[in-house]
Amino acid sequence: MAGLVPFNRRTPDILSDPFDDITNVLDDFFADVWPFRRSLVADTFKIDVLEDDKNYYIKAELPGVKKEEVNVTVDEGRIQISVNKEENVEEEGKNYIHRERRQTSMQRNIFLADAKDEGVVAKLENGILTVTVPKKEQTGKAVPIEIEG
Structure with missing residues (x-):
């Protein structure tokens, strides 16, 4: 052992x-x-994707991130969540010998084939980003294909 x-x-x-x-x-x-x-x-940050009959629900863990640092885009079913966080604290009257800054850039992409581009709602609360993506209505119409030959 x-x-x-x-x-x-x-x-x-x-x-x-x-x-x-x-x-x-x-x-x-x-x-x-x-x-x-x-x-x-x-x-990168963790995500969960849930669904019901009408919507997809994407939950992303973003502790310590402000809403100004998050960008959510939707393009033909491709949902992109990106975070750009920069930590820069200015203190006067300090005599630093060594000082570091942190800049974080992360992104996650999710493809949802039947997602609508309109009506998407994003909410950041207590370090959890919740994105609600409506689904397109399913027509349920099968299209017959003629076989050649």
């Missing part, structure tokens, strides 16, 4: 060696499951 190593135990930081990423690639390659597990280091 002492020889067991947790999956992707190395995390990138300022002092990390660029060859540490090779260890994560090897961990993914020799994992017991196929396809490979996604690396937790390069992961």
Whole structure:
């Protein structure tokens, strides 16, 4: 038991060696499951997609993100949720020797074949973005195809 190593135990930081990423690639390659597990280091925000008869409901976990930092677009059933967050705190009277900033840019794309482009509603509340996408009405008409030959 002492020889067991947790999956992707190395995390990138300022002092990390660029060859540490090779260890994560090897961990993914020799994992017991196929396809490979996604690396937790390069992961983006989590989403859930639910549906009922009339709508799709997309829920995205965006803790600490303001609505001004989120962009939601719909184009012919392609829903894109993107986040651009920049942390920059200005403090006067401080004598910094070293100071870092963080800028985060993430996006997720979802294709919903029978989604309408009109009537989409997005709401960000308590770190959860909920996007309600109406469905197109199903005609239910089968079109007969003539067979040649």
